[in-house]
Amino acid sequence: MISYIIRRVIAAVILLLVVTAVTFCIFFLLPRLAGQTADQLAQQYIGKSPSAADVAAVKHNLGLDQPVYEQYWHFIKGIVTGADYHFGPTTLHCNAPCFGYSFKNHVAVWPELTQRLPVTASLAIGAAVIWLLSGVTIGVISALRPGSLFDRAFMGVALTGVSMPMFFTGQLALLLFTYQWPIFGRTYVPFTENPAQWANTLIPAWCSLALLYSAIYARLTRSGMLETMNEDFIRTARAKGLHERTVVGRHGLRAALTPIITVFGMDFGLLLGGAVITEKVFSLHGVGEYAVQGITDNDLPKVLGVTLLAAFFVVLFNLLVDLLYAAADPRVRLS
Amino acid sequence: MTELSKTGSAVGEPVAAAGDSAARTSFLDVRDLKVHFPTDDGIVKSVDGLSFALDKGETLCIVGESGSGKSVTSLAIMGLHRLGARGKNVQMHGEIWLDGKELISAPPQDVRRLRGRDMAMIFQDPLSAMHPYYTVGTQIVEAYRVHNDVSRKVARTRAIELLDRVGIPEPAKRVDSYPHEFSGGMRQRAMIAMSLANNPSLLIADEPTTALDVTVQAQILDLIRDLQKEFESAVVLITHDLGVVAEIADQVLVMYGGRCVERGPVDEVFAQPQHPYTWGLLGSMPRIDREQTDRLTPVKGQPPSLINVPSGCAFHPRCPYADVPKDNVTRTQRPELELADGGHWSACHLSTEDRTRIWTEEIAPKL
Numbered sequence: 223m224i225s226y227i228i229r230r231v232i233a234a235v236i237l238l239l240v241v242t243a244v245t246f247c248i249f250f251l252l253p254r255l256a257g258q259t260a261d262q263l264a265q266q267y268i269g270k271s272p273s274a275a276d277v278a279a280v281k282h283n284l285g286l287d288q289p290v291y292e293q294y295w296h297f298i299k300g301i302v303t304g305a306d307y308h309f310g311p312t313t314l315h316c317n318a319p320c321f322g323y324s325f326k327n328h329v330a331v332w333p334e335l336t337q338r339l340p341v342t343a344s345l346a347i348g349a350a351v352i353w354l355l356s357g358v359t360i361g362v363i364s365a366l367r368p369g370s371l372f373d374r375a376f377m378g379v380a381l382t383g384v385s386m387p388m389f390f391t392g393q394l395a396l397l398l399f400t401y402q403w404p405i406f407g408r409t410y411v412p413f414t415e416n417p418a419q420w421a422n423t424l425i426p427a428w429c430s431l432a433l434l435y436s437a438i439y440a441r442l443t444r445s446g447m448l449e450t451m452n453e454d455f456i457r458t459a460r461a462k463g464l465h466e467r468t469v470v471g472r473h474g475l476r477a478a479l480t481p482i483i484t485v486f487g488m489d490f491g492l493l494l495g496g497a498v499i500t501e502k503v504f505s506l507h508g509v510g511e512y513a514v515q516g517i518t519d520n521d522l523p524k525v526l527g528v529t530l531l532a533a534f535f536v537v538l539f540n541l542l543v544d545l546l547y548a549a550a551d552p553r554v555r556l557s
Numbered sequence: 558m559t560e561l562s563k564t565g566s567a568v569g570e571p572v573a574a575a576g577d578s579a580a581r582t583s584f585l586d587v588r589d590l591k592v593h594f595p596t597d598d599g600i601v602k603s604v605d606g607l608s609f610a611l612d613k614g615e616t617l618c619i620v621g622e623s624g625s626g627k628s629v630t631s632l633a634i635m636g637l638h639r640l641g642a643r644g645k646n647v648q649m650h651g652e653i654w655l656d657g658k659e660l661i662s663a664p665p666q667d668v669r670r671l672r673g674r675d676m677a678m679i680f681q682d683p684l685s686a687m688h689p690y691y692t693v694g695t696q697i698v699e700a701y702r703v704h705n706d707v708s709r710k711v712a713r714t715r716a717i718e719l720l721d722r723v724g725i726p727e728p729a730k731r732v733d734s735y736p737h738e739f740s741g742g743m744r745q746r747a748m749i750a751m752s753l754a755n756n757p758s759l760l761i762a763d764e765p766t767t768a769l770d771v772t773v774q775a776q777i778l779d780l781i782r783d784l785q786k787e788f789e790s791a792v793v794l795i796t797h798d799l800g801v802v803a804e805i806a807d808q809v810l811v812m813y814g815g816r817c818v819e820r821g822p823v824d825e826v827f828a829q830p831q832h833p834y835t836w837g838l839l840g841s842m843p844r845i846d847r848e849q850t851d852r853l854t855p856v857k858g859q860p861p862s863l864i865n866v867p868s869g870c871a872f873h874p875r876c877p878y879a880d881v882p883k884d885n886v887t888r889t890q891r892p893e894l895e896l897a898d899g900g901h902w903s904a905c906h907l908s909t910e911d912r913t914r915i916w917t918e919e920i921a922p923k924l
Contacts, residue, residue, distance in 0.1 A: 368642050437808040451641055457632075460640050461680075462700040462751070463673030469640075473688055552735045553689055 230544070234537045241533040242526075243294060249522045251290045260286040266520050267325040283307055284325065297322065297526075321530060322523030324516075331527035334512060339531075342508035344413060345494040345500060348424050354486065357436035361443025362475060368448060376440065378390040383437030391433055392503035395426040410506055427504040431497060435489065442485060446478035453477070480550050484543050491539030496533020559699040583610035584791050585634070585759055586654040592626070592633050593648040596876045603629040605815040606651075611808070613758060616785065616792040618802040618823070619849035620838065621812035624860045627795040630812075631761045634793070636660060636668040637679055655759060674704040677752035679781075682768045683744040687736040693720070693747045694732035700754040719750040723780060746780065753784060760785070761793045766801065774845040776908055778805055803827065812836050813859040814871035817894060821901035831903035831912055833876050836920045844924070853924070870906060 253263060264281035265272060280286075285293050296305065300320035307314045307323050316323050318332040323330050360380070364373040399405050407423035450456065451474050459473040460466075496510025509528055516524025548554045592604040604626040611617045619627045632638050634655075653660040655676060660668055680686035680885065687696060693734040697716035698709060705712070705906065720728035721747040736744055745765060752760065762781060766774035782805055785792050794805060802809050802823060809827075810820040811834065819832040831835055837856035858875035861867055868889045873879045883906045886892075892904040 366642060430772040448642075454680060454682065455635060456641075458680060458686045458751075459679075459688070460637055461672060461678045462703060463633055463669050463671070464699070464703050465669070466640065468703075476690055477688070551690060552692075553737050 227541075227545070230541050234541060237537055238530070238533060239298075242298065242530055245526055245533075246294050246297065247290070249526055250286075250293055254290070254369060273520055281326070293317070311410050321527040324521050324524050326519050326521040331523050334524075335406045335509060335527055335531055338507055338512050339494075340404075340412065341410060341506050342496055342501065342510060344410075344420065344424060345427055345431065345497055345506060345508060348421070348428040349435065349493070349497075350486075350490055352432035353434075353436035355440025356432065357484070358443045358475075358479070360436070360440040362447055363449065364440065364444045365447030366470065368444075373444075373475065375393055380437035380440045383433045386433070387498040388430060388434060389503055392427070392430040392500060395430045396504065399426050427500055427506065430503075431500050439482065439485075442482055443478065445483060447474060450474050450478040476550075477490060480547065483546055483550065487539040487543030487546070488536065491536040492532065494535040496528060572889070583654075584613045584656055585611040585793075586652070587634070588628075588650040588652040588654070590630065590653065591649065592629050592638060593650075594678060595646055595648065596864075600648075600852060601863045602815050602866060603863055604633065605814070605866070607815070607817055608651075609808075609810055609817065609820060610747050611791045613791050613795065614785070614789045615807045616782075616794060616805055617801055617808045617810060618796045618806035619793065619810045619812060620797060620799065620802055622797060622856075622860050624863065625812040626707045626815040626863075627797075628763050629761050629815075631678065631793060631795055634660070634759075634761060635672055635676060636665070637672075639665065670704070670713075673700055673752075673757070674755040675757055676761065677755070677757035679745075679748055679762040679765045681764040683741070683748040684736060684768075686748060687744065687751075692733050692735055693739065693751075697732075697747075697751045697754055699776070700751050704755050713753065719753055720747065723747070723750045723753070723784075724776075725750070727748075727795065741769050742776065745769060745773075745777055749777070749784070753788070756788055757790060758788075759793070761795070763795045764797070765794070766796075766798070774801075799838060811838070814866050815863055816871065817902075817904070818872065819903040820894075821897075821903075822899060825899045825901045829901070829913075829916065830920075831897065831901065831916075832905050833878050833907070833915075834872050835903075836916065837875075839924055840920065845882075864897065870904070878907060878911075878915060881907060881915075883907065883911075 249524040250263075254260070260281050261277050264277050264284060265287050267274050267280050267284070285296055288296075299305070300316065300318070300322070302318060304318035305320045305323070307316060314323070316332075319332055321331040321335065324334070360376050364370075364376055367373055400408055406426050407419060410423055413420045437464045442555075451470075455477075456469060456473055459469045464473075496508060496513050498510035498514055500506070501508040501510040502514060509531060513525060513528040515521070516528065587610070588608050590607045591602070594601040594603060607626070607630060609617065619630065621627050629638070633649060634653055638644060638649065649661050651661065655671065658667075658671070660671070670784060681778070687693070691699075694713060694716045697719060698712040701707070701712045701715050702709070717728045717732050720732055725731050725743055725746055731739075731743075734842075736747070739747060745768075749765075760781070765781065767779050769777060778801060781792065781794070784790075794801070796802060806823040808820065809823045811818050811826075811832065811833050818836050819826060819830065825894070826835065827839075830839060834856065837854070840854035843853060856875060857877075861871050861874070867874050868891075869887070870876070870879075870892050873888065886906045892906045892915055894902045894904045896902050897909070
């Protein structure tokens with residue numbers, strides 16, 4: 223078990239290195255291959271009509287005059303040891319873990335990310351609780367009465383939920399429940415400051431995001447339950463004289479939930495890397511919004527930082543899912 | 558072969574007037590049972606008018622090919638057809654009396670309380686029939702506690718005791734194993750232990766040895782037989798293996814197309830089978846004392862469609878003796894069960910003389 227985890231962690235680190243390398247290449251090698259010069263790359267970080275000396279300085283500070291592999295090495299080294307950036311006479315130290323330095327805003331990426339992560343996490347956790355509870359419940363009830371009015375009605379709603387884009391449902395929720403009837407707050411308050419206010423502001427965002435996911439989870443649960451309830455062990459459970467609710471909950475749902483855990487781990491990990499549209503719609507200053515900023519400003523270190531963070535969470539939750547899976551299904555051996 | 562109640566059996570006794578509970582002497586009494594499944598293509602008549610009776614301490618074997626209604630019958634007795642999403646569509650008619658209680662008309666909650674306590678079931682494939690996520694012990698504990706208000710600890714002791722009884726070595730250790738950690742035979746023993754948790758007076762075993770290899774089969778059959786003697790329970794054993802029947806049954810019931818075509822004490826049925834389908838079954842069974850050069854004779858043709866059951870005798874399209882002249886019988890007439898000596902019932906249009914002649918002259922010498 224321990225050796226399994228160690229091996230998985232090592233594999234995860236290697237995977238993350240590959241992800242950074244690929245991302246790095248996309249941002250710093252591809253433009254060069256496409257014909258951009260180091261000067262042109264550097265110019266993006268300076269105002270209009272820069273002098274040749276300014277360009278040369280920025281190019282040097284960013285390390286754009288070095289080969290890409292060396293730039294990459296500095297980036298990786300910075301994560302572990304921190305990095306120094308020189309601006310004329312001043313030297314800026316970016317503490318480890320240094321995930322790069324945004325030259326547009328003149329701040330390090332990592333502190334920004336850590337500051338924004340709680341917002342994104344608040345959004346993701348709240349939405350996940352709602353979509354898991356509602357999705358699984360609806361899925362189970364639908365599966366127990368396939369073809370019933372409830373089943374058809376909710377699968378219809380689910381289809382609508384999947385089909386409606388976030389920027390539609392989100393705006394609608396905002397319009398109705400924050401502006402038309404101001405039930406919910408408008409500005410985000412950290413959980414540590416005022417939990418009630420925190421929840422109050424986030425509810426529209428949670429619900430809009432959860433609508434999308436719970437639709438998917440309801441369908442997943444429904445098909446999983448339909449399959450499980452036809453298994454022989456369900457018949458055995460009934461033959462023992464168990465209550466139908468025990469049969470469904472303890473025997474049916476337990477088996478049907480395992481594959482859902484897998485999907486959930488992936489979805490949740492991805493969301494922690496930033497729910498771009500939701501954050502934008504609800505003006506939440508989370509990781510996703512930061513990525514949008516980076517892309518619109520062409521501020522590559524920001525995008526690189528968010529990409530890495532997202533990749534980290536996906537890899538982390540994949541590992542957690544595998545461990546959970548082994549705990550849930552005794553037939554799975556971790557080796 | 559046990560000498561248990563060969564004569565005192567109520568198997569094959571004519572159906573008494575409905576509602577007359579005083580006339581019911583048998584422990585399990587199934588009367589004119591019909592189990593129909595409506596589908597888009599029509600009504601699947603899986604069981605269509607089946608009657609039999611069984612006393613405690615007796616073993617009834619139900620034989621027949623796949624789709625003859627054996628398993629459906631057993632699930633009907635347990636009341637398992639009506640549960641779950643498809644349960645509402647099942648049409649069940651007739652009566653199932655268990656120890657003086659009628660089950661088909663009983664409220665589902667009452668039948669649930671009997672399930673696992675008074676009647677229990679052993680399934681064909683113990684690997685898929687046991688929950689993969691729970692230990693064998695947990696599953697036995699659950700079976701015991703649902704009918705007994707005892708602590709987990711007491712139930713666990715009971716589980717270990719049961720595992721020991723069915724011959725699982727180191728039961729105190731194995732109680733915490735998962736089903737997939739058991740071998741096939743051990744798993745079936747565990748399954749039997751689970752079904753015995755509440756000392757059921759009716760034990761239904763649906764092909765309990767089909768998924769096991771031959772040496773283990775014999776052990777499991779021995780175990781079922783021993784347990785039956787010990788607990789004096791009634792056993793309904795469903796099988797397509799006539800070897801199993803010969804080994805364990807007191808009574809045998811041959812099903813074809815959802816109906817009983819022949820039933821009676823096992824000695825009678827094996828000594829003088831009356832129905833051409835039973836002959837076919839016997840002819841298709843390999844025997845160690847048979848001449849090596851003889852080929853097995855399969856029953857030709859396909860099992861009947863249960864939606865459009867052949868008119869008249871359901872077996873007539875496959876019956877080699879369908880063209881033997883019969884008196885006063887039209888093809889569309891369905892043969893009813895008729896009683897012969899020794900509590901031996903059969904449903905065939907052939908005259909008794911013809912049957913005796915065909916059996917002694919054509920069939921028996923080849924077996």
